[in-house]
Amino acid sequence: MLRLEGLLASGKAAGADLVEIFLERTDHLGVLAEQDTITSVSPAFGMGAGIRVFLGDRDGFVSTNDLSDRGLMQALEQALGMLGLSHSSSNSSPFEGLQVMRDFAAAKLDWLDSCPSLAEATLKLLEGTCRLEHHGRHLQARRGSYSRDWQSVLVAASDGTFARDIRLHQSLGLNVLAADGDHRAGLGRRYGTSDRPDDLRHWDADAAAQDVCSSVGTMLYADYVEAGQMPAVLANRFGGVIFHEACGHLLETTQVERGTTPFAEMVGQAIAHEAVTAIDEGLSDGAFGSLSMDDEGMEPQRTVLIENGVLKRFLSDRAGELRTGHSRTGSGRRQGHSFAAASRMRNTFIAAGPHTPEQLIGSVDKGLYCKSMGGGSVGPTGQFNFAVEEGYLIENGQLTKPVKGATLIGEAKEVMPRISMCANDLELAAGFCGSVSGSIFVTVGQPHIKVDSITVGGR
């Protein structure tokens, strides 16, 4: 603590408005099973520090793996130098010391030891690939993967912020490739939780394998979707990636700073259909995007982004508050010490509505049902796209043929007002989000939703 206070005092004495130190230790385990063999076990551990200095609305950030006194001081001096400041040997500093530590880690110190052993993890994965073989047909490749990420972080800043936490994320995935003559289909499902050391032990390998095999069996003989404009019904859980990509990123203050969100001046105005209420929070028990504190030491909140179609607020971090005036929401997040925190999503979802999924499908004469979504992205002008992993035609209000090769494209500003119906079956799904501050754990989610018209790319 004295060491950190010394660095913070030095930074303040040099003239910085604020100095923030982020210390991190990580312990990662990755295991891969292919067919009925463990083919890769990849442990990794690391440590490092990120030092950020603010002066006005500018900042300098330096990261290092060298946690010695000399290494940290060099990093601080480099960050100060970026802002035209220099380290002073003066003893006078406006720094008033750190607050009493908020210790979110204290109750989590045994988490790493409580996780399944490597032997346990390998057995569970092999059970998964074995169940794939049992449930699947024409499977050319079967894969199971397990990832455990343990991270211990400490944040200290010259405004007195002093907090530490331990995070634990575990995820399991099953993937298959099926082939029959010229027909090929590949599909996967991933399941993930945070802060539950025991979770792998409760994973139902048989149910997961059955789910994957059922979907790939259907998609193996699917025809390519016919391209065009059409209504679409997106299933719950990972269907929420549409909101994440199409709108969620545009409600981060990093986008306001860049001038790349069309919603920057629209707080209080309707930006979506009145059926849409959207929330981002870091509080749901065990969800992938939940946190005890963000990477700037702030406790997370439940942030209502859109209420009945009206934009309520943006997700903001320390720099976002400084540069855009939107107050912090506990959304300052980063992959690790080598990234400066930025405003990022946590558990983001569209709230449940009054309808049943059948009512949504029944309201479409001809359209696309997206049961499972692949990845997606959003461009600098707000145009988004994402792949449909498992899709079906809707004809006369009924699901009919499976179709493949569909990509949904559009712009948030145009699509959000077209989400006209939300069902009553909200569910969340674990995912990863890559953006300015690296790849982070997030949750996407939604009930079944209906988009009145969207461009479907296909053949």
Added chain:
Amino acid sequence: MTQPTIQTLNAEALSGRLQQLAQGAGIQQWDLGASCSTDTSVQVDRGEAKQMKGAQRSAITLRVWNGDGLVGITSTSDLSDSGLARALSGARDASAFGNAEETPAFSPLATAPLAPLDQPLHQPQPILNLLDTLKQAERQLLDRHIAIGTVPYNGLAQRSSERLYLNSEGACRHQTLTTASLYLYARAEEAGRKPRSSGAVRLAYGTAELDIAGCIEEAAERTIAHLDYAPIETGYYTCVFSPEAFLDLIGAFSSLFNARAVLDGVSLSHRDSLGDSVAVPFLSIRDNGLHPGNVGASAFDGEGTPTAPLDLVAGGVLKNFLHSEATARAFGVAPTGHAGMGAKVSVGADWFEIGVTPGSGGGQQGLDRLNHSGPVVVIDSLSALHAGVKASQGSFSLPFDGWLVEGGISRSIEAATVAGDIRTVMKAIVGFEGLAKITPDGLCPYVWVEGLSITGEA
């Protein structure tokens, strides 16, 4: 101001420490990949510094072979004695779960001579110099057209790096490198119309060598060329891929050439696919990490095998696969210098050269997108390859930026996707237009492909 201290790796000391730790742990066979780097980068926003970053990174990946010959691995950023000891212990623990069916070995080429690379080393510039340079570049780009209001994605970065490969049989590979990069991605908007954006990238061995004027010119030209846009009718079109777009597409389907993917059953190719006709008879695809245009080329791969050129497709016929030591052994050939490092070693391409197979005629001659009788779609850049490419199935459906060219008039396409199957694309190439262009991913001319499905919003 304080300049970052350039970190260095001491191969001899690292090898000695590891040999000592390994002996103490009863480990006879090990190898190690290590890297360290010092980076500085800046971003700007309308004349002001947006972010200035510095980073010192170090990392090692350590593999050990246990008494049963099984391999375990651990990675760490802690290069202290205790960090190395912990890595060794972790790798030994992991080796108990090593794959007995496929155990990596040292590359037989880990001590073979390396090809000389012309990679001049440059001293890093002070970060405030980088900031001034990028501010000027942003200003010049903003001044190019009244509609260009911001350059929301931009960056100027420089890196000094070092990498090592060592093994317990005495192999010692070492490479030092300096690189610099500039990217400028502009956003333009005209009254009552949608915002449009495009950009450009440049790489060099040092900041002073960067083609900044060329980057500004290209970013401005591309962005301005998208200002006048219109939706396109959904249908089948003859498409002209820019060098960057075609290289992206081939890169996304490089599992076609990847022996690891072949052995894992997730490639469209099979063990016996060599010799198959996979493309038009005038197409050549070569992997050549040593090409002078490949800025930052690696002299050796993750197993210490020298980087070398390799014909993948010649005359439309599949000629070779990319290999690691283990896959090469499985195929009965020599490693090709395309391995990563891991318990299960990954394989990947370096840098593609795409063009005409000598003596093949080269397909249709005189292709000119601005003087073509029918409409053509120029695909300038592809997006979302991570989501829209199904490499193991061959299919793709990708958003793109581009133009519809009709009667010599080129108009930007508002929003569209291109979809197809890579096997069909490779056999539907009509010919090439213009000279091959060097890009960060390879060398390629404009590539004409007929009959691709385009989905538009008209």
